[in-house]
Amino acid sequence: MTIKPTRVHAFNHADALGHHDAVALAGQLQRGETSATALVQAAYQRLELVNPELHATACLQEEAALAQARFYDDVGNFRAFQGIPGFLKDNLDLQGLPTQHGSAAMPDTARKHTSAVAQQIIDTGVVLLGKTKLPEFGLTATTEYSKAEPAHNPWNIGHSTGGSSGGSAALVAAGVVPIAHANDGGGSIRIPAACCGLVGLKPSRGRLAMNEMAKSLPINIVSDGIVSRSVRDTAAFFALAEEHYKNPTLPPLGHITTPGRKRLKIGMFTQKISGDETDTACVEAVHKAAALCEELGHEVQEIKVPISAQFADDFLLYWGMLAASISHLGKLAVDRHMDTGKLEPLTHGLAKHFTRNLLKFPFALRRLYQFEAQYATAFADLDVLLSPTLGQPAPPLGYLALDLPFEQARERLVNFASFTAAQNVAGAPAISLPMHHTAEGIPVGVHFAAAMGHEFRLIELALEIEQAQPFKMLA
Incomplete structure (x- = not known):
């Protein structure tokens, strides 16, 4: 009898990707030590090795990706992230590939245009190899389906990758590519980053180009970005993206390469807004992070949860409106x-939750509109908020299954994704850092949040933390 390994990764020293992050690979390209074609070929070879276990991709475009890589090699004079292989989450359009939003209800039809955010990523030089899985329309915090194979966590393939950017997180954590696109409407960058041991920055609202799906929302809760294995990759990506679109309402980021000099006032809390207990591993991770921050000279003080229990009910109702x-x-x-008869049971459950509470929605929406100003008051005498990213580490597959009875699914989802939605409604930035692991080796994320437009503060702090305590990777 063959026993399958619980951990799956493709890191090795023999191919062009090695153990390098995107910044290191970009340097090799610029020095002529490797080629874009070699990097893209290595990524596809790694994908072939691990994807039978991870099931992280939605569709591929190998011919187009190799053609783009050969073009960069022919032109030479590499700059930015030109030639770096990556993936796009399957809820943005990419010309020539279908966009199915993780849903069996969507047609498998190639799109004729490329979305603004996807184009911005391409403009940084990233070669998109294909698209990654997400749960149906990103409506839950695990990349699972009621009638299809889920994405598997490379740290333990019996566990969830988180969601909704779970496919992207699995491939970056497993070493297939150094970075991959992700987006976040309630934690969907930060949650899979925490589950898969990655860096996940949700930027301020409007930092990247407008996501087409968010244009019609009463409150735009969606921010696009990436998941990565190093803080410097995240910093470099946002600096490069800013060269192609700069939001005039936000302070520019520039390329942040060193920790900040200012010592920060950090407010720490570990309690869920529901009042329920947070898993001990997540609490332990926060206390370790707080201790490290104090060693680095920052001031950490314990605070009460700066969000009311009403917020969770209001956000769930808004989520139900989307469904x-x-x-x-x-x-x-x-x-x-679209064939709405093929939608997931959870989508129907969320939709029914909305219709049952329709009369409450105008009041919930008003409170959510007011939340941005309320959230800003938390930074009157603090620079950063520190909390767990999640209420518990990545659960076994099936714990957040999409065909659970709705009330059970709701309770589990709200208690799991307990700390991330506030920044989506407020429009503020937050980052999950892989600072801890359970005794079983499952990653545990720690969550830092800042005021609107203050990504620089999070990146500077994250660089300092990473230097003091290098993050553990699968390799």
């Missing part, structure tokens, strides 16, 4: 060929 829009208006709002 109801898909369920009832999908053919008009998403795709006229």
Whole structure:
């Protein structure tokens, strides 16, 4: 009997990717020590090795990716992230590939145009190898399906990758590519980063180009970015992206390469807004992070949860509104060929939750509109908030299954994704850092949040933390 390993990764020293992050690979390209073609070929070879266990991809474009890599090699004079292989999450359009949003209800039809965010990523030089899995329309915090194979966590393939950017996180953690696109409407960059042991920065609202799916939302809760294995990759990506789109309402980031000099006032809390207990491993991770920050000269003080329990109910109702829009208006709002009869049970459950509470929605929406100003008051005498990223480490697959009875699914989801939604409504930045592991080796993320437009503060702090305590990777 063959026993399958619980951990799966593709890191090795024999191919062009090695153990390097994107910044290191970009340097090799610029010095002529490797080629874009070699990097892209190595990534596809690594994908072939691990994807039978991870099931992280939605679709590929190998011919187009290799053609782009050969173009960069022919031109030479590499700059930025030109030639670095990556992936796009399957909820943005990329010309020539379908966009199915993780849903069996969506048609498998190639798109004719490339979305603004995808183009911005391409403009940084990243060669997109294909698209990664997400749960249906990103509506839950695990990359699972009721009738299809889930994405598997490379740290333990019996556990969830988190969601909704779970496919991207699995491939970066497993060493297939150094970075991959992710986006975040309630924690969907930070949650899979925490589950898969990665760096996940949700930027301020509007930092990257507008996500087309977010344009019609009453409150734009969606921010795009990446997941990476190093803070410097995240910093470099946002600096490069800023060269192609700079939001005039936000302070520019520039390329942050060193920790900040200012010693920060950090407010720490570990309690969920529901009042339920947070898993001990997540609490331990926060206390270790706080101790490290104090060693580095920052001031850490314990504070009360700066968010009311009402917020969780209001956000869930807003989430239900999104599901109801898909369920009832999908053919008009998403795709006229959409088959709403194939939507997941959780999507229908969230939609029903919204319709049952329809009369409460105007009041919930008003409170959510007011939340941005309320959230800003938390930074009147603090620079950064510190909390767990999640209420518990990555759970076994099935714990957040999409066909659970709705009330059970709701309770588990709210208690798991307990700390991330506030920044989506406020529009503020937050980052998850892989600072801890359980006794079983499952990554545990620590969450730092800042005021609107203050990504620089999070990146500077993250660089300092990473230098003091290098993050553990699968390799």
